[in-house]
Amino acid sequence: MNTATAAFGRSIHSHGNWNIVLEIAAREVFELMLNSELTTPAAPFAQDHNITAMVGFAGELCGVLILGCSLESSNLMASRMLGVHPGEIARENCDAFGEICNMIAGNFKNKISGLGNGCMLSVPAIISGGHYHVHPLSRAEAIEVTLLFEGAPVSISLRVHN
Amino acid sequence: MNQIRALIVDDSSVMRKIVERSLRQAGLEISAVLEAGNGAEALAVLAENHVDLILCDINMPVMDGLELVKRLATVENARGVPVVMITTEGSESHVVRALSAGARGYIRKPFTAEQVKEHVIPLLGVHA
Numbered sequence: 001m002n003t004a005t006a007a008f009g010r011s012i013h014s015h016g017n018w019n020i021v022l023e024i025a026a027r028e029v030f031e032l033m034l035n036s037e038l039t040t041p042a043a044p045f046a047q048d049h050n051i052t053a054m055v056g057f058a059g060e061l062c063g064v065l066i067l068g069c070s071l072e073s074s075n076l077m078a079s080r081m082l083g084v085h086p087g088e089i090a091r092e093n094c095d096a097f098g099e100i101c102n103m104i105a106g107n108f109k110n111k112i113s114g115l116g117n118g119c120m121l122s123v124p125a126i127i128s129g130g131h132y133h134v135h136p137l138s139r140a141e142a143i144e145v146t147l148l149f150e151g152a153p154v155s156i157s158l159r160v161h162n
Numbered sequence: 163m164n165q166i167r168a169l170i171v172d173d174s175s176v177m178r179k180i181v182e183r184s185l186r187q188a189g190l191e192i193s194a195v196l197e198a199g200n201g202a203e204a205l206a207v208l209a210e211n212h213v214d215l216i217l218c219d220i221n222m223p224v225m226d227g228l229e230l231v232k233r234l235a236t237v238e239n240a241r242g243v244p245v246v247m248i249t250t251e252g253s254e255s256h257v258v259r260a261l262s263a264g265a266r267g268y269i270r271k272p273f274t275a276e277q278v279k280e281h282v283i284p285l286l287g288v289h290a
Contacts, residue, residue, distance in 0.1 A: 028272055029272045032272035033180070033272045033273075082176060082179055082180070083183065092175065092176050095174050095175055095176045096174075096176045098174070099174045099176055099177055102250055102271075103250055103271045103272050105250070106249075106251065106252065106270075106271060107250070107252075107270075107271075107272060109252070109253075110250075110252035110270065117253045117254065117255040117256075120221075121221060121250065121251070123221065123222075
């Protein structure tokens with residue numbers, strides 16, 4: 001799991017290849033915790049998210065990781081994590097989705113050389129609904145990755161504040 | 163192997179269930195799983211119960227896992243009980259701080275049941 005660190009480790013202020021590291025971090029979380037493989041979409045998707053998880057970074061890296069998908073997809077993710085039928089998922093949905101976001105953020109952080117010791121993660125926050133905009137309070141770069149979970153889009157966005 | 167009483171400390175109930183499932187997949191005979199949502203709740207559980215194993219997250223509200231591990235040295239029911247951290251915090255400094263405070267193992271999330279088995283079984287052998 002440290003291959004990406006060796007391959008992409010660099011100054012934390014250089015964001016080159018961070019999209020690849022972010023994608024690897026997400027794929028690993030889905031493979032290990034959901035026993036599910038994320039795939040790459042053949043063409044851009046019109047995304048219609050109605051659940052969003054956010055985990056903040058503070059310290060040497062300031063920003064936020066945003067994970068978005070449909071409620072149906074998040075329900076399926078929770079069922080895969082817990083090993084139960086999707087119909088049995090109720091209030092665990094938000095908890096599971098937040099943990100997935102948290103693990104992607106942590107896995108990403110751990111793969112960036114020099115970042116782990118000086119960067120803290122917030123606890124996850126969940127937003128239900130899709131009609132909102134994120135307004136960063138300072139200049140922010142966005143790294144966007146879209147992958148498919150069981151054929152449905154999952155967007156992963158890292159907003160890095162400089 | 164004797165039946166094990168485990169305390170799982172994580173602010174996510176989903177993660178507590180996954181950790182419990184991993185323990186069972188490791189082949190451990192679990193007689194009881196006690197749960198706590200943060201370090202303070204864990205101390206309250208340990209004031210009333212003895213356990214054989216503690217699995218603990220780091221980033222939690224109220225009292226984090228590192229603070230909990232430090233305080234366990236003064237808890238009668240936790241004396242000699244192995245603590246394994248299971249956390250998204252994978253930095254070297256976190257590992258060093260956890261092990262220095264008394265943790266006996268450190269597993270980074272995401273994790274597999276096999277990793278839990280590799281860390282936990284030897285510790286319970288030593289503890290038994």
